[in-house]
Amino acid sequence: MDRQQQIRAYIVDNFLLGQDHGFGNTDSLLASGVVDSTGVLEVVGFLEKTFSIQLSDEDLVPENLDTIQNMAAFVGRKLAGHGAAAETAP
Secondary structure: OOHHHHHHHHHHHHHOOOOOOOOOOOOOOOOOOOOOHHHHHHHHHHHHHHHOOOOOHHHOOHHHHOOHHHHHHHHHHHHHHHHHHHHHOO
16 A cells, blocks of 8 residues: 555545545545644544654645645655664764
8 A cells, every 4th residue: 555545545534434426646635625724633643653754844835735646745754854864973
């Protein structure tokens, strides 16, 4: 299962009661009402736990968290950053 599928499955299971209503991976989760501001915090916890990443306050912006596609891309960037940091660590 790729990142988008994992994130989508979490959203469907936890916010749509298992009913995938066919929203697109580029649809705004906030504007469509799928996720509210409290739900964003739940999504952040899921991303941190599932992908072993840490999000900072600066990461909590719509460009990173408003769509499934944005979340998957953001996680990819975070994971790539961890790899680069690990390679440069003494």
